Amino acid sequence: MSIKRIDLLICCGSGCVSAGALRIKEKFIEVLNKNNIYDEVNIIETGCMGPCDFGPVLMVYPEGIFYTKVSPDDAEEIVNEHFIKGRPVKRLMQQEKDSTLATKEEIPFYKKQIKVALENCGYLNPERIEEYIALGGYEALVNVLNGKPEDAIETIKRSGLRGRGGAGFPVGMKWEFVNKAQGSPKYVVCNADEGDPGAFMDRSLLEGDPHRILEGMMIAAYAVGASEGYFYIRAEYPLAITRIKLAIEQAKEYGLMGENILDTNFSFDAFVRTGAGAFVCGEETALIASIMGQRGQPIQKPPYPANEGLWKKPTLVNNVETLGNIAPIFVKGPEWFSSMGTETSKGTKVFALTGDIRNTGLVEVPMGISVEELIYDVGGGIVGDRKFKAVQLGGPSGGCLTSEHLDVKIDYETLKEKGAMMGSGGVIVMNDSNCMVNIAKFFLEFSVDESCGKCAPCRIGLKQMHEILDKITKGRGKPSDIDELVTLGNSIKQLSLCGLGQTAPNPVLSTINYFRDEYEAHINDSACPTKVCLDLMHFNIDKNKCIGCSLCARRCPTSCITGSRQDKFVIGQVDCVKCGNCLEVCPVKAITKESGMHPDMKKHLEKLAQEALEYN
Amino acid sequence: MKTLADLKAIREKAQKEMKLRNANVRIKVIVGMGTSGIAAGAKEVMKTFLDEIATRSLTDVVVSQTGEKGLSSMEPVVDVVEEGKPRYCYGSMNVEKTKRVVAEHLVNGNPVKEFLISTEE
Numbered sequence: 001m002s003i004k005r006i007d008l009l010i011c012c013g014s015g016c017v018s019a020g021a022l023r024i025k026e027k028f029i030e031v032l033n034k035n036n037i038y039d040e041v042n043i044i045e046t047g048c049m050g051p052c053d054f055g056p057v058l059m060v061y062p063e064g065i066f067y068t069k070v071s072p073d074d075a076e077e078i079v080n081e082h083f084i085k086g087r088p089v090k091r092l093m094q095q096e097k098d099s100t101l102a103t104k105e106e107i108p109f110y111k112k113q114i115k116v117a118l119e120n121c122g123y124l125n126p127e128r129i130e131e132y133i134a135l136g137g138y139e140a141l142v143n144v145l146n147g148k149p150e151d152a153i154e155t156i157k158r159s160g161l162r163g164r165g166g167a168g169f170p171v172g173m174k175w176e177f178v179n180k181a182q183g184s185p186k187y188v189v190c191n192a193d194e195g196d197p198g199a200f201m202d203r204s205l206l207e208g209d210p211h212r213i214l215e216g217m218m219i220a221a222y223a224v225g226a227s228e229g230y231f232y233i234r235a236e237y238p239l240a241i242t243r244i245k246l247a248i249e250q251a252k253e254y255g256l257m258g259e260n261i262l263d264t265n266f267s268f269d270a271f272v273r274t275g276a277g278a279f280v281c282g283e284e285t286a287l288i289a290s291i292m293g294q295r296g297q298p299i300q301k302p303p304y305p306a307n308e309g310l311w312k313k314p315t316l317v318n319n320v321e322t323l324g325n326i327a328p329i330f331v332k333g334p335e336w337f338s339s340m341g342t343e344t345s346k347g348t349k350v351f352a353l354t355g356d357i358r359n360t361g362l363v364e365v366p367m368g369i370s371v372e373e374l375i376y377d378v379g380g381g382i383v384g385d386r387k388f389k390a391v392q393l394g395g396p397s398g399g400c401l402t403s404e405h406l407d408v409k410i411d412y413e414t415l416k417e418k419g420a421m422m423g424s425g426g427v428i429v430m431n432d433s434n435c436m437v438n439i440a441k442f443f444l445e446f447s448v449d450e451s452c453g454k455c456a457p458c459r460i461g462l463k464q465m466h467e468i469l470d471k472i473t474k475g476r477g478k479p480s481d482i483d484e485l486v487t488l489g490n491s492i493k494q495l496s497l498c499g500l501g502q503t504a505p506n507p508v509l510s511t512i513n514y515f516r517d518e519y520e521a522h523i524n525d526s527a528c529p530t531k532v533c534l535d536l537m538h539f540n541i542d543k544n545k546c547i548g549c550s551l552c553a554r555r556c557p558t559s560c561i562t563g564s565r566q567d568k569f570v571i572g573q574v575d576c577v578k579c580g581n582c583l584e585v586c587p588v589k590a591i592t593k594e595s596g597m598h599p600d601m602k603k604h605l606e607k608l609a610q611e612a613l614e615y616n
Numbered sequence: 617m618k619t620l621a622d623l624k625a626i627r628e629k630a631q632k633e634m635k636l637r638n639a640n641v642r643i644k645v646i647v648g649m650g651t652s653g654i655a656a657g658a659k660e661v662m663k664t665f666l667d668e669i670a671t672r673s674l675t676d677v678v679v680s681q682t683g684e685k686g687l688s689s690m691e692p693v694v695d696v697v698e699e700g701k702p703r704y705c706y707g708s709m710n711v712e713k714t715k716r717v718v719a720e721h722l723v724n725g726n727p728v729k730e731f732l733i734s735t736e737e
Contacts, residue, residue: 004666005636005678005679005680007634007637009637040663042633042636061636062636062637062678063680083681084649084654084681085649085650085654085683086646086648086649087683130630131633131634133626133627134630134631134633134634135634138623139627142619142623143620254617255617255618256617262617262618262619
C-alpha cells in the first residue's frame with residue numbers, strides 16, 4: 001500500500017473546462033504514467049476556483065502552488081520539474097509587476113474575498129461525499145436534527161441572512177411562515193434557475209460543492225417540516241444536474257437521507273427537475289408551475305407559496321446561494337455570520353464578475369464592500385488603457401452605477417436607492433467604449449424575449465420601449481422619446497404582475513438617469529458619442545495622412561471607396577455599410593471612426609423622405 | 617449512519633485522505649530529488665517513505681520533494697522538518713535507513729543520529 005504525496009487539483013468549472021481543463025487532466029495521467037508516479041498523485045476535479053480569466057488553473061498541494069493559464073503541453077514540465085524534482089514552475093505562476101505569486105494567498109484577487117458559500121469550492125472533490133464530510137460537512141445537519149425546528153429558525157433569524165436570489169427577503173421569516181402554515185406534506189424548492197446574462201454563481205456552487213446545498217436544503221426542510229425537496233435547475237447546466245444527483249445518491253448511501261434519518265422522525269427525499277431555460281421560471285410561482293408540469297407563468301400573490309405552493313401545499317422556495325450559507329451559520333454560529341456585512345445586509349455575497357474587467361470570475365466578498373474595491377481591488381480594474389464607465393448590477397432587472405458611485409457600499413438597500421439592485425449577483429463592468437443607449441436596448445431585448453406574455457404592461461409595454469430605443473439608436477428618435485420612455489417604464493414597473501415586468505425597465509430608467517446626455521446626443525445631434533450605433537457614426541479618411549495605396553478600396557465589400565494616388569481616397573458615405581475593413585487595413589492609420597451621422601447621409605435620408613411623401 | 621459519533625468516524629477517515637491539502641501537518645519530510653539524488657536512489661527512498669507512512673497511518677506527516685541541495689556525495693538527502701524543532705538532514709539514505717527513520721524519528725521522535733549529516737537550529 002502506498003499513499004499519495006501530491007494532490008493535484010484541476011479546476012473543472014465551466015470556464016476552465018471550455019479552456020481545456022479536461023485535456024490537461026488526460027495529459028497529466030499520461031505523463032504521470034510514463035514517469036511511473038501515477039499512484040503517488042491524486043488528481044482531483046474541483047469546482048470553480050474563481051479567477052476564470054486566468055484559466056485553466058491548477059493547484060498543487062501540499063505546497064499550495066497556484067498555476068494559471070496552463071496548457072496540456074505544460075503537463076510534462078510540471079511533472080518533471082515540480083512533482084519529481086520539487087522545483088515549482090515559476091513560468092506558470094501568476095506574475096505581478098516584478099514578483100511571482102506562488103500561492104493563492106499571495107494573489108490580490110483573493111485578498112479581499114471572504115469565502116462562506118464558496119468555502120470549499122475549488123478545494124474539494126465535489127463528487128465525493130467523504131471529502132465534504134472531512135471538511136466538517138453534515139455536522140450542522142446532525143446537530144439540527146437533535147434540536148427543535150423552531151430553534152433552527154431562531155438561529156437563522158439571529159444570523160440576519162436574507163434571500164440571495166435578488167429580493168433579499170429575510171430567510172428566517174420565510175422559514176417561519178412555512179413552518180406555521182397549515183397543510184401537509186410541505187415542500188422545499190431550491191431555485192437554481194439562474195438566467196441573467198453574465199451570471200454563473202449558482203451553477204458554480206452546485207458544480208463545486210453540491211453537498212453543501214443539499215445539506216442546506218435538508219436543514220431548511222427540517223425547520224419548516226417538509227419531507228420532500230426539489231432542485232429546479234435549468235437544462236443548460238448539465239454538470240450541475242449530474243453532480244447534485246450524485247450528491248443525493250451518496251447522501252442516501254450514508255443514511256443521511258431517506259426514512260427516519262439518524263433515528264429521528266425526520267424523513268426526507270430530494271428530486272431534480274430540469275427547466276427549459278425560461279428566465280421567468282426564476283420567479284417562484286412560475287417555477288412552481290413548471291415543476292408541476294404546467295406552463296411556466298407567474299400567478300398573483302397572495303396566496304404566497306409559503307401557504308399554497310407546490311400542489312397547493314406550503315412550500316419554501318430558497319435560492320442556491322441562500323442554501324449554501326445555511327450549514328456554516330450552524331457550524332460557526334449566527335453571531336459570526338452577522339458580524340460580517342452592514343446594518344441591514346449581513347454576511348457575504350457571491351458575484352460573477354464579467355465585462356471589461358481584468359479578473360473576470362467568481363468572487364465572494366463581505367456585504368458593504370464598496371463598488372471601487374469590488375472592481376479595482378478584487379477585479380483588478382479595467383482591461384487595457386480604457387476608463388471605467390459604468391457597472392450593471394442585477395443583470396436585465398438591475399440598473400447601472402457610474403464612476404460617481406465608486407464609493408457606494410454594496411448592500412440591498414443602498415443599491416436600490418441608487419437605482420440598481422443586488423439581483424442574484426451578476427456584475428457587468430463596462431469601459432468608456434460602451435454606448436449606454438445600446439446597452440439599455442440589449443437588456444430590454446432580453447426581457448422582451450423572456451416576457452411570458454401573461455400581462456399586458458410587460459408584454460406590450462416592454463415591446464414599445466424597445467421600439468423607441470431602436471429608433472433612437474437608428475437616428476430616428478424624437479426629443480419627446482426620453483420622457484415617453486420614463487413614463488412607460490414607470491407604468492410597467494407599477495402594473496406588472498411579477499418581478500420580471502416590475503424590474504425589466506430598470507436598465508433603461510437608470511441609464512436615462514445617469515447618461516441622459518447620451519440619449520440627447522443620439523436624438524438631437526444624430527450622434528452616438530461612443531461610435532457604437534452604426535447609423536450614428538461614420539468612417540472618415542484623413543486626406544493629409546492618406547498615401548493613396550488603395551488597400552482600403554480593394555477591401556471594401558461595397559466598393560464605395562474611390563480615389564487615386566494623386567487625389568487620395570474618399571468614402572462614399574451613402575453606400576458604406578460600416579464594416580470597418582478599411583480601418584483595419586490602412587497602413588498609415590488615416591482612417592478614423594467619427595461620431596455622428598455624415599452630412600451626405602443626412603441629405604440622402606431627407607431626399608428619400610421627400611420622395612416618399614411625393615409618391616404618396 | 618446514526619449518530620454524530622458515526623459522522624465523526626467517517627470524517628476522520630476521510631481527513632487522512634485529504635491531509636495533503638491541510639496546512640496543519642506535524643512533520644514534513646522533504647526528499648532531495650535533483651538529478652544526482654534520483655541517480656543515487658531518491659525515488660526508492662521516496663516510495664519507502666510513502667509506503668511506511670501509509671502502513672503506519674501517520675496522518676500528520678506529508679512527504680514532499682525538492683531539487684538539488686548541492687551535496688551530491690551524500691545523496692539521497694532527506695530533510696525532516698517539524699515546527700519548533702531543528703531541521704534534521706539525513707544523508708546517503710536507502711530503503712533500510714528510511715524504515716528506521718520512519719520508526720525512530722517520525723513515530724517516536726528520536727532522530728537517528730548515525731545517519732544525520734546536519735542539524736540546523
